[in-house]
Amino acid sequence: MKIKVNEDLQKEREKCTFNIEELTYFLDGGADKTFSRRKLESFFLSDLNLKDEIPMEYLSHKERYEAAVRKSCILFKKVNEWQQNDDSGSNSMDIYKSLLGGSVGSAIIKDGSPFVVHYVMFIPTIMGQGTLEQQGEWVGRAFSNQIIGTYAQTELGHGTFIRGLETMCTYDPATEEFVLNSPTLTSYKWWPGGLGHTCNYAVVIAQLYTQGKCHGIHPFIVQLRDEETWEPMPGIKIGEIGSKLGMNSTNNGYLAFDNVRIPRMNMLMKNAQVLKDGTYKKSVNDKLTYGTMIFVRVLIVRDLVSNYISKAAIIATRYSSVRRQSELKPGAGEPQILDYQTQQYKIFPAIAISLAYKFAATWLWNVYNDVTSKLEEGDLERLPELHAMACCLKAVSTADAAVAVTTCRLACGGHGYMNCSNFPNMYAMASATETYEGENTVLLLQTARYLMKACQDAKSGLKLTETISYLNNFKSLRRNNWSTDLDCICNAFLQVAGG
Amino acid sequence: MKIKVNEDLQKEREKCTFNIEELTYFLDGGADKTFSRRKLESFFLSDLNLKDEIPMEYLSHKERYEAAVRKSCILFKKVNEWQQNDDSGSNSMDIYKSLLGGSVGSAIIKDGSPFVVHYVMFIPTIMGQGTLEQQGEWVGRAFSNQIIGTYAQTELGHGTFIRGLETMCTYDPATEEFVLNSPTLTSYKWWPGGLGHTCNYAVVIAQLYTQGKCHGIHPFIVQLRDEETWEPMPGIKIGEIGSKLGMNSTNNGYLAFDNVRIPRMNMLMKNAQVLKDGTYKKSVNDKLTYGTMIFVRVLIVRDLVSNYISKAAIIATRYSSVRRQSELKPGAGEPQILDYQTQQYKIFPAIAISLAYKFAATWLWNVYNDVTSKLEEGDLERLPELHAMACCLKAVSTADAAVAVTTCRLACGGHGYMNCSNFPNMYAMASATETYEGENTVLLLQTARYLMKACQDAKSGLKLTETISYLNNFKSLRRNNWSTDLDCICNAFLQVAGG
Numbered sequence: 001m002k003i004k005v006n007e008d009l010q011k012e013r014e015k016c017t018f019n020i021e022e023l024t025y026f027l028d029g030g031a032d033k034t035f036s037r038r039k040l041e042s043f044f045l046s047d048l049n050l051k052d053e054i055p056m057e058y059l060s061h062k063e064r065y066e067a068a069v070r071k072s073c074i075l076f077k078k079v080n081e082w083q084q085n086d087d088s089g090s091n092s093m094d095i096y097k098s099l100l101g102g103s104v105g106s107a108i109i110k111d112g113s114p115f116v117v118h119y120v121m122f123i124p125t126i127m128g129q130g131t132l133e134q135q136g137e138w139v140g141r142a143f144s145n146q147i148i149g150t151y152a153q154t155e156l157g158h159g160t161f162i163r164g165l166e167t168m169c170t171y172d173p174a175t176e177e178f179v180l181n182s183p184t185l186t187s188y189k190w191w192p193g194g195l196g197h198t199c200n201y202a203v204v205i206a207q208l209y210t211q212g213k214c215h216g217i218h219p220f221i222v223q224l225r226d227e228e229t230w231e232p233m234p235g236i237k238i239g240e241i242g243s244k245l246g247m248n249s250t251n252n253g254y255l256a257f258d259n260v261r262i263p264r265m266n267m268l269m270k271n272a273q274v275l276k277d278g279t280y281k282k283s284v285n286d287k288l289t290y291g292t293m294i295f296v297r298v299l300i301v302r303d304l305v306s307n308y309i310s311k312a313a314i315i316a317t318r319y320s321s322v323r324r325q326s327e328l329k330p331g332a333g334e335p336q337i338l339d340y341q342t343q344q345y346k347i348f349p350a351i352a353i354s355l356a357y358k359f360a361a362t363w364l365w366n367v368y369n370d371v372t373s374k375l376e377e378g379d380l381e382r383l384p385e386l387h388a389m390a391c392c393l394k395a396v397s398t399a400d401a402a403v404a405v406t407t408c409r410l411a412c413g414g415h416g417y418m419n420c421s422n423f424p425n426m427y428a429m430a431s432a433t434e435t436y437e438g439e440n441t442v443l444l445l446q447t448a449r450y451l452m453k454a455c456q457d458a459k460s461g462l463k464l465t466e467t468i469s470y471l472n473n474f475k476s477l478r479r480n481n482w483s484t485d486l487d488c489i490c491n492a493f494l495q496v497a498g499g
Numbered sequence: 500m501k502i503k504v505n506e507d508l509q510k511e512r513e514k515c516t517f518n519i520e521e522l523t524y525f526l527d528g529g530a531d532k533t534f535s536r537r538k539l540e541s542f543f544l545s546d547l548n549l550k551d552e553i554p555m556e557y558l559s560h561k562e563r564y565e566a567a568v569r570k571s572c573i574l575f576k577k578v579n580e581w582q583q584n585d586d587s588g589s590n591s592m593d594i595y596k597s598l599l600g601g602s603v604g605s606a607i608i609k610d611g612s613p614f615v616v617h618y619v620m621f622i623p624t625i626m627g628q629g630t631l632e633q634q635g636e637w638v639g640r641a642f643s644n645q646i647i648g649t650y651a652q653t654e655l656g657h658g659t660f661i662r663g664l665e666t667m668c669t670y671d672p673a674t675e676e677f678v679l680n681s682p683t684l685t686s687y688k689w690w691p692g693g694l695g696h697t698c699n700y701a702v703v704i705a706q707l708y709t710q711g712k713c714h715g716i717h718p719f720i721v722q723l724r725d726e727e728t729w730e731p732m733p734g735i736k737i738g739e740i741g742s743k744l745g746m747n748s749t750n751n752g753y754l755a756f757d758n759v760r761i762p763r764m765n766m767l768m769k770n771a772q773v774l775k776d777g778t779y780k781k782s783v784n785d786k787l788t789y790g791t792m793i794f795v796r797v798l799i800v801r802d803l804v805s806n807y808i809s810k811a812a813i814i815a816t817r818y819s820s821v822r823r824q825s826e827l828k829p830g831a832g833e834p835q836i837l838d839y840q841t842q843q844y845k846i847f848p849a850i851a852i853s854l855a856y857k858f859a860a861t862w863l864w865n866v867y868n869d870v871t872s873k874l875e876e877g878d879l880e881r882l883p884e885l886h887a888m889a890c891c892l893k894a895v896s897t898a899d900a901a902v903a904v905t906t907c908r909l910a911c912g913g914h915g916y917m918n919c920s921n922f923p924n925m926y927a928m929a930s931a932t933e934t935y936e937g938e939n940t941v942l943l944l945q946t947a948r949y950l951m952k953a954c955q956d957a958k959s960g961l962k963l964t965e966t967i968s969y970l971n972n973f974k975s976l977r978r979n980n981w982s983t984d985l986d987c988i989c990n991a992f993l994q995v996a997g998g
């Protein structure tokens with residue numbers, strides 16, 4: 001069936017004064033990337049097996065999860081197919097990223113994939129914190145989905161205060177095993193994606209006890225379910241935590257341990273180690289674990305925030321071009337609602353911040369890669385700055401995204417309230433990022449602490465890192481004349497931020 | 500099973516410095532009203548047949564609707580039972596109000612009842628705009644649920660601009676019938692609650708054509724489905740519009756007409772009339788229809804807004820008393836998060852505005868009753884003021900409610916994201932009120948227009964109505980010294996509002 005573009009929409013598009021294709025290349029990072037993206041999108045989005053017979057919103061909680069698993073399995077098969085025929089040099093991680101959290105994946109499994117944490121946290125943690133031997137044992141099997149993992153850190157009673165985690169992992173030198181226990185109800189692991197029914201392995205963060213002493217939290221690989229029967233392993237209490245505002249196919253779960261024994265080699269030992277006799281060997285540098293923690297925050301800003309805002313802005317803009325309401329002059333017909341100032345005040349800022357965060361995210365991603373590559377060489381100088389920037393941008397951008405999606409939704413009236421508009425789902429996904437991977441109020445306090453310290457450094461005449469160097473010189477840049485050129489606008493922002 | 504109150508919560512309650520029961524009486528409007536409310540709550544909420552075997556959030560869209568119908572039927576039976584045994588003098592409308600939109604109803608059917616519009620709009624419209632003969636024909640049968648109605652005004656293409664409705668109702672003097680038609684796709688009725696599958700009658704708002712002339716929009720009673728078979732009547736296209744952010748058991752529907760014939764007496768003729776020969780007789784006073792339109796806005800402010808905000812504030816406060824996080828001094832234990840200032844800044848304003856809107860709503864309800872009783876006597880003087888106050892309070896309070904529920908939800912971290920917290924449902928219900936019964940931006944513009952006119956009146960030295968009289972005298976009340984007494988605070992608000 002040939003689809004006819006709505007006339008009002010067509011007219012608006014014809015009024016465009018710039019080269020759309022050129023801007024697309026710029027936003028994608030080059031014409032070749034646009035080409036690859038479109039090829040990938042068309043390969044996956046054209047597959048009729050990946051379409052919903054009944055829209056997800058009509059299904060029960062259980063059916064939604066089953067649909068997500070069914071689609072994920074098709075996706076994994078297609079990834080293999082793609083890789084065998086692809087000559088564009090894109091690597092597996094790039095494809096998985098695009099298919100799990102990215103624009104392609106969220107179009108296919110709208111409500112969160114139960115396999116995201118396997119790729120975004122389970123595999124990266126083993127690669128980042130496991131020894132070569134440990135990587136050899138698990139990474140290959142994980143990549144080929146022979147084992148499915150999750151990352152079990154948060155507990156029912158503990159999110160923000162990670163040091164307060166209660167799960168205990170005690171070394172028993174007699175058998176060279178660790179023994180895992182959940183001493184209280186509040187120590188139940190809570191939230192890990194895929195934990196409900198999908199995974200059979202987990203990286204579990206627990207307090208390490210050896211030789212009668214607690215050494216703080218460390219990561220352990222734990223088998224949760226039998227690889228064939230999927231029955232819980234002895235001593236494992238496991239299940240799904242229940243339905244949520246959104247992300248109802250992520251299959252978030254709970255987990256508790258009753259004297260669960262794992263081999264000594266299941267502690268990820270790239271940094272700290274426990275020797276056969278139970279001797280604890282500290283990590284050379286505690287801060288090396290920072291890198292992984294920051295990674296997901298950077299991904300949120302890069303892959304989620306500007307995606308949600310721009311989708312919302314696009315839907316609202318198109319709707320406002322097509323929707324007509326309230327004849328202002330008798331007989332003149334009803335104007336497109338995009339022509340009302342009140343509508344523009346809602347939608348245009350959303351378009352602007354979707355681009356602003358896209359550029360900020362690209363910058364943050366580059367800083368992240370730069371800083372982590374230097375970490376490997378032992379250079380930790382820019383780590384606090386990266387940490388502060390990731391905290392700040394994650395908090396500010398996710399809060400802005402939730403507001404922008406809501407504003408665009410309300411700008412579409414009752415139609416924006418319907419699930420077929422996709423707004424309710426986008427809001428649920430955007431708002432989740434305000435809480436997970438660092439609750440925003442806590443991250444803002446960490447940003448404030450960093451800025452307070454920087455102000456003191458500035459007063460003491462110390463050299464500041466690049467991003468906050470304006471604290472040293474914003475006063476000397478003060479100007480009195482306003483003009484709309486870029487220099488003056490940037491300067492004005494420095495004055496506001498510095499004052 | 501005896502439930503033990505959490506110790507932290509118990510301690511907080513014991514610190515209370517005022518008489519809780521006395522405050523409860525005050526908020527309910529007297530000890531007798533508290534007594535009646537509790538008796539009603541206990542009668543309905545203790546019924547095991549009204550509990551969910553499986554929480555609604557796990558069900559499919561279809562199952563949710565069926566559960567809501569099942570519970571509604573039990574509710575109606577219990578209302579009869581209640582009325583036979585009740586000696587407190589509460590009338591049927593009061594009970595239905597409490598059971599459909601109010602606190603009892605929203606506890607039993609959380610996601611909106613498919614029968615609300617029947618009681619809140621169908622019956623009141625017949626009573627307000629039908630002749631005595633018409634009331635005799637339909638109201639009795641409607642009250643005993645022999646017929647179930649809805650109110651079909653909004654169309655797919657028209658919400659705000661009611662004058663632009665496209666549904667046509669043309670009088671045919673040959674048969675003394677009206678003929679209803681939906682000329683376009685955009686003229687499909689869209690949104691009425693209960694229309695999807697629940698109702699068999701509707702008040703339909705359509706453009707009246709008689710003797711070749713259009714006389715603007717008027718209300719007509721139309722039978723939509725056979726009373727026995729529930730099959731659509733000839734020429735009726737009808738169905739459900741689909742799933743939404745919330746209100747998924749309200750069964751919102753669509754409706755179109757293809758030469759549907761109804762008797763002349765199905766036009767509600769208390770005001771305007773069409774005689775047998777097709778002669779149109781105008782209403783004595785067009786503004787009399789205002790009253791009904793304002794009614795629902797007043798109800799939103801009175802029954803929904805402060806309800807949602809106070810529920811959200813209560814849940815967040817209790818959670819913050821029980822939840823402990825982040826040991827500040829080693830060994831001191833983790834403090835209750837309610838003791839953090841950042842948490843107080845989120846929750847305390849929600850508590851405050853829930854009370855502020857409760858009092859404002861009581862005031863608005865009294866003004867509404869006062870003005871409408873004068874309307875009956877032909878006194879329209881305060882109608883514009885009531886209209887402006889209802890517009891303004893509906894817009895401001897619903898927007899505040901959506902923000903307050905969200906802030907309280909985020910204050911509960913991941914737990915607030917789960918449906919078992921009830922926050923997602925409360926948000927969906929609160930946010931819906933931002934759009935329905937007058938889109939908020941449009942209502943704010945109407946408020947602004949009223950205030951601009953009032954300012955001009957004030958400048959011209961005209962006498963202003965009570966609520967805006969401060970525009971005449973806020974300057975003369977200017978004071979320089981600040982004190983925290985009520986007078987000074989009120990005065991400060993007048994200065995800000997007036998300046």
